[in-house]
Amino acid sequence: MAHHHSSSQPAPKAPSNPYVQATIVFRDVLQMPIEGLSVQIKAGAGAQPAPAWITGPDSDTDSAATSGAAAAPGPASVAMAASGPNASMPPMVANDIQVTTDRDGYAATIHNAARNQPIDVLVKNRRGEYVWKATVIPKKDICAFTVNSPEYHLEATTKLTPKDEFEQDLNLPVLKQGEVMTIERLVREFGPYIGWSQKVTEQGKVKKDFPTRHKETATDEKTKKQKTTITIEHHYKIVDTGKPHTVTLNVLGSRLNYPKPETFTEAQFTDMATHLGVEVAAIKAIVQQESQGHPFLENGLPPILYERRHFFDLAVAKRDGKHGSRQNIKNKKPPTNPYPEHPDLCFKGPDNYGAGGLHQYEKLARAAALDFEIALKACSWGGFQILGEYYASCGCATVFEFVNTFLSGTDGQAKIFISFMKNVKPRAVAGLKEHDWEKVAASYNGASWRKQNPDYASNLGKYYDQYK
Incomplete structure (x- = not known):
């Protein structure tokens, strides 16, 4: 069918x-x-x-x-x-x-x-x-x-976790050759990296030698004896070890300022001594005592010392309406800490300075986040270690101008020192003229110098004799 x-x-x-x-x-x-x-x-x-x-x-x-x-x-x-021609679109x-x-x-x-x-x-x-x-x-x-994650990871203390690898950020700010730093730029652009370390892990590679030995036999024409010599050819190759290595980057090791000039010249010492009517050796003695003779660190920044008790007093004065003064507040109760969560930056009592040199800038950067102006006032600056709170007496309109003068070079530091000694420390000038080192210590380093720095006066005398 x-x-x-x-x-x-x-x-x-x-x-x-x-x-x-x-x-x-x-x-x-x-x-x-x-x-x-x-x-x-x-x-x-x-x-x-x-x-x-x-x-x-x-x-x-x-x-x-x-x-x-x-x-x-x-x-x-x-x-x-969509479920049909009449369906409404979100x-x-x-x-x-x-x-x-x-x-x-x-x-x-x-x-x-x-x-x-x-x-x-x-x-x-x-x-x-x-x-x-x-x-x-x-x-x-x-x-x-x-x-x-594009990286390999170490199994040592420098290990970067996969999470760390994705969070890597190598976009560091860079100072061009010859640029003079300003404190505003230092804190705002470089501040987040000061005291910060960035670890970068890469696959490990080494330059390895693959030597080749050659034995050569020759007959001595005079003795007719055979002599064997061995030569080695060296062949170098880049070999992937299969093991990663970690490089640590830190902005503290970078050049952060190009001051001009960077050291005190004999002409500058002579000029300062002439303005104050003292001997050059006396000026050199103060620089040696205050900064070991170095107005700038290796990275080009002036040495500083951050003082948390000064920050405390200045912050209390600002909060209570007493601007521009560190006068003790005569209340029955001691003033409360304006920043109690930062005792290492703001604290009434003895200073705990911590590591010196570059690490003081880490404190400054963190304190500037609390109050930029007060943080600058609470630091002593440069070859003469002059507190920022004296900026007005040194002929500067603001503490920012004061600090930027220190950053600019030793000409600026010398200019501020002359004004500081004339307007703030005339008793220290008299002590330098008289070679009365204890008078200089009491005026320049403070009334409690014997307790805080008992060798201050004797050091001045020793350095004066050294440079005389």
């Missing part, structure tokens, strides 16, 4: 869903999860406005991210499709979300990411800035993207 044959047409292909599901996770080079990263996920350059992202965990895509394979499509991938926005990776390195699952539209992935660095790390483009109905 014959059968009736009818031509069958293939069913029309359903249009692609304009929305897909995208999961983003973070892994290190060993595919271990990176926990605790602050991540920003946003629509990439050229992406069209789209409905607000719907995010949340998804077990299928978690497993896909871990295994590196796409998971099977789930209902979440199609739930966002408002279009430029999507931007911020998340923190969990213990599995999971950042987020976007259930309605726009297909074929770029998504930028950024990670917050140690300065609090989000830095671009990757751009992903979801094309399949369900996508899993793994963002890998």
Whole structure:
């Protein structure tokens, strides 16, 4: 019996869903999860406005991210499709979300990411800035993207965790050759890096020697004896050791100022001595006692000493309306600390100076965040260690002008010293003329010099004799 044959047409292909599901996770080079990263996920350059992202965990895509394979499509991938010609479209926005990776390195699952539209992935660095790390483009109905840390990691105390690697930020401010620093720029641009160390881990490579030995035998023409000599050829190659190494960067080791001039000249010493009517050796003795003869540190900044008790007194005076004075407040109760959470920067009582040299600038930078002007006043500056609070008596309109004069070079330091001695320390000038070192100590170093620095006067005498 014959059968009736009818031509069958293939069913029309359903249009692609304009929305897909995208999961983003973070892994290190060993595919271990990176926990605790602050991540920003946003629509990439050229992406069209789209409905607000719907995010949340998804077990299928978690497993896909871990295994590196796409998971099977789930209902979440199609739930966002328009359900008919009359379906109302949600408002279009430029999507931007911020998340923190969990213990599995999971950042987020976007259930309605726009297909074929770029998504930028950024990670917050140690300065609090989000830095671009990757751009992903979801094309399949369900996508899993793994963002890998590009670095290897040490297993020693210098180890950088995968989280640290993503937070690396080497965009350090740089001072050009010959530039003179200002205190405003130093604190605002370089301040966040003072006392800060950045560790960078790289795959280890070494220059290794592969020597080749050659034995040569020759006959001596006179003795007719054979003589054997050995020569070695050296062949050097760069070899990947498979072990990373870490380099530590620190702005404290950088050149931060180019003062002009950088040392006191004999002409400057003579000029200061002439203005004050004292001997050159007496001026040199003070510089030696106050700064070991160095008006600038190796990085070009003048030496400073941050004094937290001065900051305390000045901050209390400012808070209580007594500007420009460190007069003790004659109240029955001692004044409360304006910044009790920073006892190392603001404290009534003996100073705890800590490490000297460059590390004093770390304190200054932190104190400047509390009160910039008072922080400068609470430091003694330069080769003569003059407190910033005396700026007005030294002929400066502001403490910022005072400090920038110190930064500019030894000409500026000498000018301020002359004004300081004439206007603030006339008794010290008299002591220098009379070679009365105890009088100089009491005036220049304070009434309690015997307790705080008992060798001050004898040192002045010793240095004077040395330079005389």
